[in-house]
Amino acid sequence: GELRALLVTEPLQPSLAGPGVEFAVHSEGQYRGAQRWIAGRVEAVMKRLQSSNVKLLLSSAKQGEVVTYYAKLHGISVVECLSEEEMALIGEITGVSPYTPLGDDMCGEITETAVAAFCPPLLLGSRRCVHVGLSSVCGFQPHCLILCGPVDGVNEQHAEALQGALTMLQQLFKTVEQREGCGAEVTQKVVEYTFCNSNQVSKSQLQTLKDETETKILDPDKSDALVDNQNNHSTAVLVAHNADTGTASEHLDVGEGLEETSCNTVLFEREESCVSIAQGNSSSLIEAGSVLPVGGYFEVLLHYYIHHYAKQCRQSEVAVVSSVVADALLSIPKCLYRTAEGDSFTHFYLKTINSLRKNEPLPMSKEGVESVYCKYQLVISVLYCAAELLSIDLIIDIKRPLQKIEDCDSEDEL
Amino acid sequence: MSRLEATNPPLFITLTKDTASQSLSLLSRIFRSSYGPDGRLKQLHNGMGGCVCTTSQSSAMLRHLSVSHPVLRVVTASVRSHVSRLSDCGLFTAILCCSLIENFRSLNVAPGTVVRISTHLLSLCMDYLKSEACCCRVSVDFSSVQTLVCLVRSILTSKPACILNKTEVDHLTMLIVKAFLFTVPCHAETNAVLGKCVIVPVKGRRVVDSTLLPGLLIEAPEIQLAKPLTVKRTGSDRIKIALFCVSMSGDSFNPEEGTIAVHHGISLEMLELNQLLNVGEQLVKDEVGLVVCQKVIHPSLKQYLKENHVLAVDRAGLSLMEPLSQMTGSKPIASIHLLSPGCYGSLKDVCVESFASKHFVHLIPEDTVICSLILCNRSDTAWDELKRVCETAEHVLQLTMKEPLALLGGGCTETHLASYIRHKSSSLSSSSFKDLDCSQTQYQLVADGFCRSLESVARSLNHDDGEVLTDMVYGHCWFVPSGYPSVSKWSDLVSKCGCGVNDNTEDLNWRLLQGQSGSPIIQSCPKESSVKVNDFLTLDCFAAKCSGLQVALETANLILDLSYIIEDQN
Numbered sequence: 007g008e009l010r011a012l013l014v015t016e017p018l019q020p021s022l023a024g025p026g027v028e029f030a031v032h033s034e035g036q037y038r039g040a041q042r043w044i045a046g047r048v049e050a051v052m053k054r055l056q057s058s059n060v061k062l063l064l065s066s067a068k069q070g071e072v073v074t075y076y077a078k079l080h081g082i083s084v085v086e087c088l089s090e091e092e093m094a095l096i097g098e099i100t101g102v103s104p105y106t107p108l109g110d111d112m113c114g115e116i117t118e119t120a121v122a123a124f125c126p127p128l129l130l131g132s133r134r135c136v137h138v139g140l141s142s143v144c145g146f147q148p149h150c151l152i153l154c155g156p157v158d159g160v161n162e163q164h165a166e167a168l169q170g171a172l173t174m175l176q177q178l179f180k181t182v183e184q185r186e187g188c189g190a191e192v193t194q195k196v197v198e199y200t201f202c203n204s205n206q207v208s209k210s211q212l213q214t215l216k217d218e219t220e221t222k223i224l225d226p227d228k229s230d231a232l233v234d235n236q237n238n239h240s241t242a243v244l245v246a247h248n249a250d251t252g253t254a255s256e257h258l259d260v261g262e263g264l265e266e267t268s269c270n271t272v273l274f275e276r277e278e279s280c281v282s283i284a285q286g287n288s289s290s291l292i293e294a295g296s297v298l299p300v301g302g303y304f305e306v307l308l309h310y311y312i313h314h315y316a317k318q319c320r321q322s323e324v325a326v327v328s329s330v331v332a333d334a335l336l337s338i339p340k341c342l343y344r345t346a347e348g349d350s351f352t353h354f355y356l357k358t359i360n361s362l363r364k365n366e367p368l369p370m371s372k373e374g375v376e377s378v379y380c381k382y383q384l385v386i387s388v389l390y391c392a393a394e395l396l397s398i399d400l401i402i403d404i405k406r407p408l409q410k411i412e413d414c415d416s417e418d419e420l
Numbered sequence: 421m422s423r424l425e426a427t428n429p430p431l432f433i434t435l436t437k438d439t440a441s442q443s444l445s446l447l448s449r450i451f452r453s454s455y456g457p458d459g460r461l462k463q464l465h466n467g468m469g470g471c472v473c474t475t476s477q478s479s480a481m482l483r484h485l486s487v488s489h490p491v492l493r494v495v496t497a498s499v500r501s502h503v504s505r506l507s508d509c510g511l512f513t514a515i516l517c518c519s520l521i522e523n524f525r526s527l528n529v530a531p532g533t534v535v536r537i538s539t540h541l542l543s544l545c546m547d548y549l550k551s552e553a554c555c556c557r558v559s560v561d562f563s564s565v566q567t568l569v570c571l572v573r574s575i576l577t578s579k580p581a582c583i584l585n586k587t588e589v590d591h592l593t594m595l596i597v598k599a600f601l602f603t604v605p606c607h608a609e610t611n612a613v614l615g616k617c618v619i620v621p622v623k624g625r626r627v628v629d630s631t632l633l634p635g636l637l638i639e640a641p642e643i644q645l646a647k648p649l650t651v652k653r654t655g656s657d658r659i660k661i662a663l664f665c666v667s668m669s670g671d672s673f674n675p676e677e678g679t680i681a682v683h684h685g686i687s688l689e690m691l692e693l694n695q696l697l698n699v700g701e702q703l704v705k706d707e708v709g710l711v712v713c714q715k716v717i718h719p720s721l722k723q724y725l726k727e728n729h730v731l732a733v734d735r736a737g738l739s740l741m742e743p744l745s746q747m748t749g750s751k752p753i754a755s756i757h758l759l760s761p762g763c764y765g766s767l768k769d770v771c772v773e774s775f776a777s778k779h780f781v782h783l784i785p786e787d788t789v790i791c792s793l794i795l796c797n798r799s800d801t802a803w804d805e806l807k808r809v810c811e812t813a814e815h816v817l818q819l820t821m822k823e824p825l826a827l828l829g830g831g832c833t834e835t836h837l838a839s840y841i842r843h844k845s846s847s848l849s850s851s852s853f854k855d856l857d858c859s860q861t862q863y864q865l866v867a868d869g870f871c872r873s874l875e876s877v878a879r880s881l882n883h884d885d886g887e888v889l890t891d892m893v894y895g896h897c898w899f900v901p902s903g904y905p906s907v908s909k910w911s912d913l914v915s916k917c918g919c920g921v922n923d924n925t926e927d928l929n930w931r932l933l934q935g936q937s938g939s940p941i942i943q944s945c946p947k948e949s950s951v952k953v954n955d956f957l958t959l960d961c962f963a964a965k966c967s968g969l970q971v972a973l974e975t976a977n978l979i980l981d982l983s984y985i986i987e988d989q990n
Binding site for chain 2: 132
């Protein structure tokens, strides 16, 4: 039937003397009485738990032998040494806070108990666990996923990959609104960065951004203009949004042909408002649940539209930097096709560009799909990071480790 | 001022096909040479002193072997985790894993393709082993002990470090099977739990002196043998037992935190002793016949109990507490200040036994779910090995109870599986090749490598320079001793196959098992042998071998997939 579980965070057995407390023994009777009181108190607590139908005690502290003994006598199972996270998770699922023996007045039923449907012991490999079916008061039902593998290290990596996949699924359903506000908040951060003055740093770091096989975008005569550009952190803005019926077909329903409608990325610009050349009547830039087939399509699409924008751009610096970013994007699909035989990257690139030019739907990839929102966040983060690195002109080596701002008061002086 | 010292940068190694190949082949040689009943022993020994371990078991070797290369550490970690779960087939897993890595690395196929194909091969093997039509498995019939005896005998004979002759093997086999049968409860309830067999060490005696006793033995050096034991019994002719898990020596008054201030004229030791004597009075009043304490009992209390005809046994140890409480139904008392009558248990009888020069108090319960195996062997190292073997045997019997199947031993399952895979892989449809994204040649190469690895495990059983053959009809493994004249036919030289099922009455088409890939072998589907189970089969644990196969292949795939090692040198 239904059983109840109790959470505790401290030992149930009262100690003879607490920390910093001195227990003075005057007489034999007093000492014996104290010991007996301790044992009697534990027994009373256990009797109370039994009468409140508590069958499981979940404790984060180690319980003494007396507690285990009386618990066994009264038919209560004890699980000790739970971690803080497990206690917090159980508290959140069941809405129950831990029981304090001191604050209990010992009358009436204990109210702070969690209800569990089952709690049998379980043998996993060589570890003994208890499998508790807590009934949850919040929206979700707790489940456990058991990952098996030959070695511990493999299991940890699988667990981390699974965490990543779950995070990606959460991000999949976010939307990006098409608003000025989005660009303005982004530009605020940009203005905080200091200006960079060194030619060499900009040039060498730009080299790393561009692809080896692409044509040189940096003209030696234009390098000054480029440096000025970096100082003001203006990079290319946006990409056309062919919003039309295509958007609807992307929502996780990739059976039908996909239109290339999903390349919407908002990048930051100078202190002016974000220039979004988004046409179309949909209100959000990226709809929730937008996906694209894997295999480099996102990068090629973004590359195509950035180049397209760069050609139409009036300012030559923005055009040049847009071209750099567009060509850098191609490094991803190049990596993906590196292990396959022959010129598969060139083949893929030409095929995709042709379909784009003719406005045809993208071919379906049999390997799966990826989330547009996640990719969008990725591109933004990369551009932020690149902008910050390009503004550094000197790295200073220090002997003392840096402290966080909050710790300033506790810093000891020499 | 805290300083940050420059730390060593991480070491970055690119893995090639030759990485760690020498260390891998050394590890593989160590395992191969210890495999099977004719395996050679390894002595583990620290130059600075300490005890010496002579063993051929993987659990003992891997625990002490220190491996430095990260690739090999993955292999040893997987084998250790397999052994910790299933106790058996550790060497099989290790040898198969090393052999798979060596064979797959020598192929000219991309690692990704090899991994896909080998996973498909593994699924073919597991489907075959789990199907009814599998010809190398035997179902275990629990109405007779024949198969259980074969299983235990195979395990005992496969560990040569125990140094047992035939009579000793037979004697121990019967004892272990009997011990296992004792641990099965007589009345099947819904929550029936298997009991435990506690192994009691007696070193320096002959193996045939080992005996099995129901109940538990607690070593008690001060009990004299001469006096017969008179123990107080309750009305129903049972003996009441009180079990204490707390120390009764009068020194438990130190609190963990805080301090105790004692006033003048009061002695805490006297207080504790008085309390102990009160406990003694209470025990006598409750007609308790036997008091067992995990830790030490104060001599005054012991004397008092003795005067009142209550038997007191102390220093029982933590490992005996759980079997004692399970056997007698008593709950270990955790405080000397509150005794509750609901925590006593009951026993049928208590007597004193002695073996070699040790004296034990023998507690006999009403139902014998817990039993004690007094294990004797001549030397320390042989005894250690024997204890491990007995624990493995008990675990294998428990696993067999869960899944009542056994596989043919002696290398026959490995060669039979290899024949099956050779047959299956030559008749796969082209759609499977498309699914796996490989060509037929690649598949054949990988399948050949897989089969050769399985056969190499069977070949490792042979340590004495003879030949190892397999037959093309049943796919079993046959050993030919060395020193045969070169012009004889195979059928004159073989007598029985590795597991004992087949003999040489029919003309089976034998061929030599080779290490290198030779000409392609045309194999028809291996058949089931017509001979039924008899008393002299060699059998292996089904669950352990299947899991070993899986672990070996998954670990080999993991190693093949590795491209880089990044090591933190701090």
